[in-house]
Amino acid sequence: MQVKFAVMRGMRVVFLRTSLAFAIVWVLTSPAFAQRLSGTVVPDHYTLWFAPDFQKDNFRGRATIDVQLKEPAHAITLHAAELTFQAVRLASGGRPQDARVGFDQKAETATFTVPQAIPAGPATIEVEFTGILNDKLRGFYVSRANGREYAVSQMEPTDARRAFPCFDEPAYKATFDITLNVDKSDIAISNGARISDTPGPEPGRHTVKFERTAKMSTYLVALLVGDFVCREGSSDGIPLRVCSTPDKKALTGFALEAAEHQVAFYNHYFGIRYPFGKLDIIGIPDFAAGAMENAGAITFREEQLLADPTHASLGTKKTIAAVLSHEIAHQWFGDLVTMRWWDDIWLNEGFATWMADKPLAEWRPDWHVELDEVRETQKALAVDALRSTRAIRTQVEAREEINEVFDAIAYEKSAGVIRMVEAYLGRDVFRDAVASYLKKYSYANAAAEDFWNEVTRVSGKPVDRLMKSFVDQPGAPVLSITSRCMGSSTEIGLKQERFSGTPGTPVKPQVWTLPICLKAFQDSPARCEMITRAEQTLTVPGCASDAFVNAGSLGYFFSDYTPETIRAFARRARGTLSAAERLGLLDDERWMVRAGRHEIGLFLDYVGPLAADTSAAVIEGIVTKLSFTAENVVSSSDRPRYQAWIRGRFGRALDGLGLPGGRDEDEERQARRAALLELMGIAGDSKEVQSRARDLSTTYMGHPESLPGTLAPTVLRVAAFAGDAPLYEQYVDQLRKQTAHPEEYYRYMYALPYFRTPDLISRTLSLAVSSEIRTQDIGSLLAALLARPWSRDMTWAFVKREWRSLTKRLGMFQGIPTIVGAVGEFCSAEAGADVKRFFAAHPVPAAQRSLQHSLERIESCVTLRRQQSPALHTWLGSTE
Numbered sequence: 001m002q003v004k005f006a007v008m009r010g011m012r013v014v015f016l017r018t019s020l021a022f023a024i025v026w027v028l029t030s031p032a033f034a035q036r037l038s039g040t041v042v043p044d045h046y047t048l049w050f051a052p053d054f055q056k057d058n059f060r061g062r063a064t065i066d067v068q069l070k071e072p073a074h075a076i077t078l079h080a081a082e083l084t085f086q087a088v089r090l091a092s093g094g095r096p097q098d099a100r101v102g103f104d105q106k107a108e109t110a111t112f113t114v115p116q117a118i119p120a121g122p123a124t125i126e127v128e129f130t131g132i133l134n135d136k137l138r139g140f141y142v143s144r145a146n147g148r149e150y151a152v153s154q155m156e157p158t159d160a161r162r163a164f165p166c167f168d169e170p171a172y173k174a175t176f177d178i179t180l181n182v183d184k185s186d187i188a189i190s191n192g193a194r195i196s197d198t199p200g201p202e203p204g205r206h207t208v209k210f211e212r213t214a215k216m217s218t219y220l221v222a223l224l225v226g227d228f229v230c231r232e233g234s235s236d237g238i239p240l241r242v243c244s245t246p247d248k249k250a251l252t253g254f255a256l257e258a259a260e261h262q263v264a265f266y267n268h269y270f271g272i273r274y275p276f277g278k279l280d281i282i283g284i285p286d287f288a289a290g291a292m293e294n295a296g297a298i299t300f301r302e303e304q305l306l307a308d309p310t311h312a313s314l315g316t317k318k319t320i321a322a323v324l325s326h327e328i329a330h331q332w333f334g335d336l337v338t339m340r341w342w343d344d345i346w347l348n349e350g351f352a353t354w355m356a357d358k359p360l361a362e363w364r365p366d367w368h369v370e371l372d373e374v375r376e377t378q379k380a381l382a383v384d385a386l387r388s389t390r391a392i393r394t395q396v397e398a399r400e401e402i403n404e405v406f407d408a409i410a411y412e413k414s415a416g417v418i419r420m421v422e423a424y425l426g427r428d429v430f431r432d433a434v435a436s437y438l439k440k441y442s443y444a445n446a447a448a449e450d451f452w453n454e455v456t457r458v459s460g461k462p463v464d465r466l467m468k469s470f471v472d473q474p475g476a477p478v479l480s481i482t483s484r485c486m487g488s489s490t491e492i493g494l495k496q497e498r499f500s501g502t503p504g505t506p507v508k509p510q511v512w513t514l515p516i517c518l519k520a521f522q523d524s525p526a527r528c529e530m531i532t533r534a535e536q537t538l539t540v541p542g543c544a545s546d547a548f549v550n551a552g553s554l555g556y557f558f559s560d561y562t563p564e565t566i567r568a569f570a571r572r573a574r575g576t577l578s579a580a581e582r583l584g585l586l587d588d589e590r591w592m593v594r595a596g597r598h599e600i601g602l603f604l605d606y607v608g609p610l611a612a613d614t615s616a617a618v619i620e621g622i623v624t625k626l627s628f629t630a631e632n633v634v635s636s637s638d639r640p641r642y643q644a645w646i647r648g649r650f651g652r653a654l655d656g657l658g659l660p661g662g663r664d665e666d667e668e669r670q671a672r673r674a675a676l677l678e679l680m681g682i683a684g685d686s687k688e689v690q691s692r693a694r695d696l697s698t699t700y701m702g703h704p705e706s707l708p709g710t711l712a713p714t715v716l717r718v719a720a721f722a723g724d725a726p727l728y729e730q731y732v733d734q735l736r737k738q739t740a741h742p743e744e745y746y747r748y749m750y751a752l753p754y755f756r757t758p759d760l761i762s763r764t765l766s767l768a769v770s771s772e773i774r775t776q777d778i779g780s781l782l783a784a785l786l787a788r789p790w791s792r793d794m795t796w797a798f799v800k801r802e803w804r805s806l807t808k809r810l811g812m813f814q815g816i817p818t819i820v821g822a823v824g825e826f827c828s829a830e831a832g833a834d835v836k837r838f839f840a841a842h843p844v845p846a847a848q849r850s851l852q853h854s855l856e857r858i859e860s861c862v863t864l865r866r867q868q869s870p871a872l873h874t875w876l877g878s879t880e
Helices: 246-251 253-270 314-330 346-363 369-384 399-404 409-425 427-440 448-459 463-471 563-576 579-594 600-612 616-632 639-657 667-683 687-702 712-721 725-737 742-749 758-768 775-787 792-801 803-810 816-825 829-841 845-879
Strands: 011-017 022-028 041-053 058-069 073-079 083-092 095-098 100-104 109-118 121-132 139-145 148-154 175-183 187-190 194-199 205-210 223-226 229-235 238-244 279-284 297-301 337-339 444-446 477-486 489-498 514-518 527-531 535-541 558-560
Touching: 041 073, 058 073, 073 121, 083 109, 095 109, 148 279, 148 297, 175 187, 175 223, 187 205, 229 246, 229 253, 238 246, 238 253, 246 253, 253 279, 253 314, 253 346, 253 427, 279 314, 297 314, 314 346, 314 369, 314 667, 337 346, 346 369, 346 409, 346 448, 369 409, 369 579, 369 616, 399 845, 409 427, 409 448, 409 463, 409 514, 409 527, 427 448, 448 463, 463 514, 477 514, 489 514, 527 535, 558 579, 563 579, 563 600, 579 600, 579 616, 579 845, 600 616, 600 639, 600 845, 616 639, 616 667, 616 845, 639 667, 639 845, 667 687, 667 712, 687 712, 687 725, 712 725, 712 742, 725 742, 725 758, 758 775, 758 792, 775 792, 775 803, 775 816, 792 803, 792 816, 792 829, 803 816, 816 845, 829 845
Parallel strands: 041 175, 238 279, 279 297, 337 444, 477 558
Antiparallel strands: 011 022, 022 083, 041 058, 058 121, 073 109, 083 095, 083 121, 100 109, 139 148, 148 223, 175 205, 187 223, 194 205, 229 238, 477 489, 489 535, 514 527
8 A cells, every 4th residue: 555544533332222133333432452353263255245325424234254263152253343233143053143242442343242152163144234434534435526425445454344344454364255236327346356237126226246356354355336437458368447537537548558567567577467357446536545455456546546648747657657556566465465464564565665666667767766766765764764763573553553554664664675685686586586475375474584584495595684684673774984995905894883863862782684785996796795793894806995885776774985985976976876876875965964974065065066967866856955954954144155056056957958848858857857946946046937937837827738747846836935825816726627637736736835925824724624625635735834944833833723623524544644744844942842742732642653753853953953054154155
């Protein structure tokens, strides 16, 4: 799954006596916990029937569950939440018994008790129930668009129990027969292919039955009902459909083309044919996650699936293709082979993240996805620079804990470590090992040891020790590197320790089993070594005083070179280092400054010569870091000189590219132009660039074809940065017109936080919590406002004032963790203290780790400003 969010409440239960059994009404109250079931009862098969009712926003359901009892029992416990039971029967040997129902409100479980003990062996649970089509984007819920409602589902991680009583843990795999009874004008989609569609049994409805699924976990069940329309295709004989609401069918073509290529690629790569018969890919108007890998029926946010490729930006096309590839990879990693418990969620998410770029690299080599992989690793290292980071494998039990491990550590760090192991073993060897693992555990569950033991067996290399050191230890190593010529050879000294991004923060001694690949000479092959001690020395032939120890930026560690080496790289980086290596070193130096190991002037000395770099990813990395410096390190008195330095250094590069450029230019050039436009117009505060952006934005609103899709979002933001009320009105008007075009809609929505006057900030805050903004977008829009220094204080005051209504509308998992993470953008001790006080009084169990990260990021920024602002003042003086 991508961009994971979830929602949870505790429950209170009321018993209602019926003539046949008992009913349970679940009412939301206090936090609930995902208690593990005993394992004495194991499901084999579910037969499920659902009838959603949009008039009442509820559904009727029937479930027959075939189970195996490992020992005789009078009672069976399983998961259930927000369900009302009309009848419950347990049967064994052809003898049914009506069951008495008990409950555990914290564990979200129901216990069915019968008078006579059920013997060990096969048994059947039969339940008739009703449930709620809730508005919290979890379980079986309601989505609204085009004046009507849709019934859709999101079961991961622990919300299948809101749709049907079940053994709602990943280890309890079973097969499913699913039937949906729906209005005659609606279609139904589920995991299996449709095998029958018959009228009735009630007037105005029809009943759709689906093919039995392969064995899978409950969190992968998919239920969708509405007037969806689909574009059909196929790949290797496997039927594919991309589905949407009727108004957006024209935007499904690009996703279908990408999916067709990806399924064929994975069939060949794994040597295992796609295991779920057919594949539907569905865009949903209201969806908390980015996408969800339901077996055979992947669900998406519309913005991450639907686009017109002739007008889409490069970023949008890459996002759609990458998220698709991630979710399709999950059909093998996660669906075919599933982690046993959520502490090993990295076996799902890390592998899907690692795998996603492989078909893209084959399909669109011009996208340079290897640079996106470097940025993914950098995202994870930014979390691992914090004291409050976690290990890849972290024990979790409570629902809040489970939801919090869907983070950069599970996704990007795990992918970075896997990528490092692949580089160490070689692609072919690693591919063979992965295929062997998938075949061994197909339709079953696995733990971390199962994976690395299989890779160790196939490769004959100590992958188990390597991976254990990264999976079970928090944080990341930093390698301090020294090189010196010793006649005809070079001695390279390496010292590893845990990295801390805040100066003066103590960290306990840690050592990793760390593979490194170093480049000692230009055009020479990389030499790979295993570092296993805190200090180690390597000797290579020849004299190379500036050896680069992270070839391809494929290692998962920070690099700390001497200032002399950094200056040597600055002089020759574009000639001796690949784009991936330049990008990796750029981030390493940023962190050496933040950690107080280097002064900021050394970083800027490295950045300056890269102004004319031809890699869009490198330029975008520079823009991010120089913008952060402008907002958090530059003093008000130094700001004019810093802005002048940006304009002087980078203005020539933008002038060389020109504005707006031609629509027929390659997208890499357009992406560079967009990045430089943002740097010059915002961090550089160029009035000329801002004026040009205003003219371009005005033309664009009347004639969208006037700007390349990759440039348009940046033009809108830069124009807004210097914008006024009339321009703001135009943006809001465009926002309201673009509901059928997700990419255009979000271009305008995310440009609104760039307007800087207090009255316009206030209007955006009011808009954020209005009915015009979907629930799924509220947290993101408020986070965007918290990210901007001109709107941060007003937004935080607004969030505190509206906290009760925000939590009521969003729930504690939908959007609230995003807001908690965004408050880490503050950079003052006073703000940090206020954030800490507020959340002490208003705890968010679903975002405790996010809060720790935010508080530590504030502390780190305060230290950075205190230590590096004087150094920046001195450096700016030296450039004049």
